[in-house]
Amino acid sequence: MLFWQILIDGFAISSLYALGATGFTLIFGVTGVLNLSHGAIMVAAAVAAWAAAGSLGVGSYLGAAFGVLTGLLLSLATYFLVVRRLQRSQRIREEEKEIFILTATLLWGIMIQEAIAYLYTNNAKTVLPIVDGVVSIVGVRTPANEIFTAVVCWLTIGALWLFVNRTRAGKAVLAASMNPRGVTLLGIELSVVYVAVWAIYGALAGTAGVLLGMFLGVSSYSAGPLTASAFSIVVLGGLGSVSGSLIAAYVVGYLETLTAYLVSPAYRAIPALLLLVVVMYVRPRGLLGRR
Amino acid sequence: MLRRILLSPPVWISLIVVLVASTLPLYVSGYVLGLLTIAYYFGVFSMAWDLLFGFANEVNFGPTFLIGLGAYTAGILDSLYQPPIFVCVAAGVFAAVTGGIVLALPALRVRGPYFGLTTLVAVLILQNFIVVAAELTGGEIGLTVPDVISIDDKINYWISLGFMAASGAILYGLSRSPVGLILQASGQDAVQAGALGFNVTKHKLAAFIVSAFFSGLAGALMVFYLGVASVGTFVDVTVGVQVIIGAVLGGRRTILGAALGAVFLIAMGEALRPLGDLATFIVSAIALAVVLLFPGGLLGMVKGAREAT
Numbered sequence: 084m085l086f087w088q089i090l091i092d093g094f095a096i097s098s099l100y101a102l103g104a105t106g107f108t109l110i111f112g113v114t115g116v117l118n119l120s121h122g123a124i125m126v127a128a129a130v131a132a133w134a135a136a137g138s139l140g141v142g143s144y145l146g147a148a149f150g151v152l153t154g155l156l157l158s159l160a161t162y163f164l165v166v167r168r169l170q171r172s173q174r175i176r177e178e179e180k181e182i183f184i185l186t187a188t189l190l191w192g193i194m195i196q197e198a199i200a201y202l203y204t205n206n207a208k209t210v211l212p213i214v215d216g217v218v219s220i221v222g223v224r225t226p227a228n229e230i231f232t233a234v235v236c237w238l239t240i241g242a243l244w245l246f247v248n249r250t251r252a253g254k255a256v257l258a259a260s261m262n263p264r265g266v267t268l269l270g271i272e273l274s275v276v277y278v279a280v281w282a283i284y285g286a287l288a289g290t291a292g293v294l295l296g297m298f299l300g301v302s303s304y305s306a307g308p309l310t311a312s313a314f315s316i317v318v319l320g321g322l323g324s325v326s327g328s329l330i331a332a333y334v335v336g337y338l339e340t341l342t343a344y345l346v347s348p349a350y351r352a353i354p355a356l357l358l359l360v361v362v363m364y365v366r367p368r369g370l371l372g373r374r
Numbered sequence: 375m376l377r378r379i380l381l382s383p384p385v386w387i388s389l390i391v392v393l394v395a396s397t398l399p400l401y402v403s404g405y406v407l408g409l410l411t412i413a414y415y416f417g418v419f420s421m422a423w424d425l426l427f428g429f430a431n432e433v434n435f436g437p438t439f440l441i442g443l444g445a446y447t448a449g450i451l452d453s454l455y456q457p458p459i460f461v462c463v464a465a466g467v468f469a470a471v472t473g474g475i476v477l478a479l480p481a482l483r484v485r486g487p488y489f490g491l492t493t494l495v496a497v498l499i500l501q502n503f504i505v506v507a508a509e510l511t512g513g514e515i516g517l518t519v520p521d522v523i524s525i526d527d528k529i530n531y532w533i534s535l536g537f538m539a540a541s542g543a544i545l546y547g548l549s550r551s552p553v554g555l556i557l558q559a560s561g562q563d564a565v566q567a568g569a570l571g572f573n574v575t576k577h578k579l580a581a582f583i584v585s586a587f588f589s590g591l592a593g594a595l596m597v598f599y600l601g602v603a604s605v606g607t608f609v610d611v612t613v614g615v616q617v618i619i620g621a622v623l624g625g626r627r628t629i630l631g632a633a634l635g636a637v638f639l640i641a642m643g644e645a646l647r648p649l650g651d652l653a654t655f656i657v658s659a660i661a662l663a664v665v666l667l668f669p670g671g672l673l674g675m676v677k678g679a680r681e682a683t
Contacts, residue, residue, distance in 0.1 A: 168666050175669045178562065182433055183669060185490065186622050189615065190662040197655035307611055311494060318491050353502050356495050363480050363492045 087223045089337075089344050095229040097336025098236035099294055103309070104316040104328040105240055106287030112323035113260040113280045116166055116184055120192030121288060122309030123199075124161070128154035128289035129296030130199050130303075133208045143211040147293045150210070154289020155282055157195065162281040165191050192306060200303040210296035232294045239290055240329070243283070256280055260323070308352075315359050321372025330370060334358070384630055385546075392539045399528040407531045411599060413640040414538040417633035418592040420620040421545050422585045427618075428627030429549055430581040431561030436493035437589060437617045439477065442500055442609035444470035444590025449519045449603040450510060459521055463594040470590020471583055478582035482575055494611070501609050516604030523598045530599050537595060538633060541588050546629045548584065557581055558627075619661045625671025634672060 107121050118124075132150025136143050165187050169175065175183055212228040219225070246253040259266045259276045267273050295301055295309075316335050320327030335355045343351045362369065399407055423437045448466030451457065473496075480492045504511045511517055524530055548554050559567040560574040568574050597603045607613065616639060624635025639657065646653035668675045 165662070165666070172669065182427070183665060185433065186618065187662060187665050190619065190658045190665065193615070193658040194655055194662065197651065197658065201651040201655060311498065311611075314491055315495065318488060322488075350502075350506065352498065353506075356499050356502070359495050360492065360499070363488065363495075364483075367480070367483055367488055 084222060085344065087221050089340050091220060091223055091225055091229070092344075093333075093337040093340035095233045095298065096340060097333040098233040099291060099298060100312065100316055100336050101329050101332035102236040102239055102287060102294070103291040104313050104320070104332050105243065105325060106284040106291070107313045108317045108320070108323060108325055108328045109243075109287070110280060110284045111317065112325070113256060114166075114277055115181075116188075117181075117314070118161065118166075118284075119185055119189040119310055119314075120161055120195060121313050122306040122311075123192035123195035124154055124157045124285065124288045125292030125295060125309050126301050126303060126306045127157055127195050127199060128292035129210055129301040130203055130208060132293045132296060133210045134203065136211045143213045146211060147213060147297075150293040150296070151286055151289035154287075154292055155285035158281050158285025158288060159278070161188065161191060162278065167277075192310065196303045196306040203303075205303050207300045207302040208296065209300035210293060212297045228297055232298050235290070235294060239287065243287070246283075252279070315355065318369055319359055319362055321369030324369070324371040327369055327371030384628075388539075388542065388630055392535065395535055396532065399531055404527045407527045409640065409644055410637070411527070411531050411534040412596070413637040414534040414633075415592050415596045415599075416617065416620060416636040416640055417538045418541045418588055419617040420624065420632035420636035421542055421629050422588040422592070423617050424621045424624075424626060424629055424632040425545055425549065425581055426585045427621065428629070428632075429554060429557045429561055430578050432578070432581075433490040434477075434493045434585075435490045435611075435618070436477070436495075436497040436614060438609050438611070438614040439493065439496040439500055440470045440473055440586045440589035441593035441613075441617075442497075442504075442605075443473040444593035445597045445603050445608040446504065446511060446517070447590075448594035449517050449597045452519050452521055452598075453517060456520055459523060459598055462521075463591065463598070466594030466597075467587060467590045470586045470593065473590075474582045474586025475579070477586075478579050482578060497609065497611055497614060501605055501611075504605055504609060512603070514605060516602050516606075519597055519601050519603065521598065522601045523595070533595070534599065537592070541592070542630060542633055545584070545588065549627075549629050553577065553580070619658075623661050623664055623671055625673035625675075628671070628673045631671055631673035638672070 103121075103125065107118065110116055110118055128150040131153035132146045135141050135149040136146025139146075141149070166184055169180060169183050169187055172180075172183075212226075212231075214227045214231045216227045217224050218227050218230060247257050248254075255266060255271050255276055256279065258269075258271075259273060259280075263273055266276065292301070312335070316331045317328050319335065320329070320331030335358075338354045338358065339351050342354050366372075395410075398410070419437060419441055422440075423434060426432045426434045444466035446466075447469035448462040451465050452459070452462045477493060477496060480489060505513050508514070523533060549557075556567065556572045557577050557580075559570070560572065560577050564574050593608060596608075600607065617636065620636030620639045621632040622635070623639060624631030624633065626632075639661075642660070643653055643657055646656055649656065664671060670677065
């Protein structure tokens with residue numbers, strides 16, 4: 084009984100982690116940016132969905148769509164206002180840009196987080212779930228929303244896979260991650276590819292945020308831990324490797340669920356952190372990292 | 375060489391600033407003194423961080439790992455056995471330096487973002503440990519320390535100012551010394567620095583030890599000023615972020631700028647307090663604007679203005 088419960092709960096939370104980390108690793112793989120405002124964008128999307136569905140009363144579907152749109156717009160704002168300015172800056176030396184982008188996106192994330200706290204307080208908010216009710220799977224009473232979350236996560240990841248591997252535009256994105264100069268030589272405008280990738284990333288982070296808001300609820304305090312967990316999953320799986328991130332998301336998700344059920348919810352985060360440290364010492368490039 | 379360092383503008387300007395600051399207790403309120411006392415300790419945190427970031431080119435996202443180790447070791451020792459304060463402080467420094475060496479090990483193996491993450495994880499583990507081992511550490515409520523250095527805010531202020539001035543002098547001198555130059559070379563191009571015959575590993579390890587020494591010392595002294603060690607003041611990631619913002623705001627690779635930025639940041643946070651929740655937003659927005667528009671930081675702005683004329 085407990086076994087099945089851990090299996091089902093762990094699967095839902097891991098799928099959510101996988102979706103969040105996929106966007107994060109995509110943006111790193113293609114543009115080389117580690118976006119430390121990731122968690123803040125997810126929270127903003129969830130809070131936007133909550134506010135739209137709650138105060139405006141547009142219903143859960145439109146509310147969720149509004150949340151995803153917020154994630155997308157914020158992601159584009161991150162790119163145009165913060166990241167691109169630094170990438171194109173003449174006054175920062177190339178090798179220092181990475182550090183500046185890390186610092187700037189961190190500050191940007193804090194700004195988003197504080198703006199949310201100011202407008203909508205620090206209280207935890209639960210987004211109105213799209214599907215209600217409880218389903219019984221092998222004797223475990225599971226909220227239908229949990230199943231819905233896992234399904235949407237996997238459909239979104241699947242759609243991304245089809246886009247990258249089966250469409251012309253997606254192949255350009257893939258090529259840009261392998262060899263940016265080669266892509267420009269083929270006459271593809273690299274800046275368009277970057278904008279597209281940031282838009283996709285925003286939609287992914289927004290979707291993950293809204294689903295998280297329905298599943299566990301979010302508050303502005305979640306922004307930091309969300310960034311940290313996406314960062315750890317991506318590093319654990321190997322930076323830039325999408326399949327690595329997917330595996331790592333499940334490892335972390337199940338480790339956390341196991342600890343929460345078998346030991347104590349208070350220790351939830353510890354085993355995953357220890358595992359990460361071990362991986363950093365033993366195999367710094369991550370599970371499926373190329374370098 | 376020494377003469378040139380002593381006569382350079384940053385040094386004598388800092389000397390004047392410190393001299394003026396040391397007369398402040400004569401005419402400002404205890405409230406301002408208390409604020410500045412904390413700000414000066416943060417100045418040391420930021421300077422110690424700048425040595426790693428600006429010179430060794432290692433992004434340490436976990437300055438609070440070192441600070442927290444120093445603060446909590448000193449605090450726990452004092453609350454258990456009450457030895458003389460300097461013994462507690464020495465133990466705190468020792469713990470921080472040990473932590474610095476442990477932290478340096480992955481840094482010598484992995485690069486850039488990987489190392490940044492390791493340091494972040496170190497902070498999260500320390501934080502979890504403090505909360506879990508609540509009987510020893512006071513957990514989320516905080517650890518009350520039975521002794522304080524002094525209850526007089528003027529003396530505390532002078533200790534903190536003197537400590538910042540001394541740390542600043544040592545760190546600045548170190549950064550301008552041949553060792554500092556080698557460190558800078560190792561940070562910018564480790565392969566070339568190695569090819570020139572410098573031991574990159576040794577210099578980076580030394581940078582970690584020095585940075586950990588000052589972080590731990592500042593953390594331990596701050597515990598005996600506050601009388602309380604809590605996760606929220608010493609270990610939390612947001613504290614680390616503040617240390618980092620202070621250093622970047624002041625101007626990286628300047629050491630002195632880091633202290634300036636940290637003091638500015640704390641003073642600004644306090645000045646904006648009436649705005650409530652918006653204060654952090656505005657401080658972050660200003661810091662972001664400085665990073666975007668003046669990547670050299672506050673000191674870089676001054677330098678740029680001087681070069682332009």
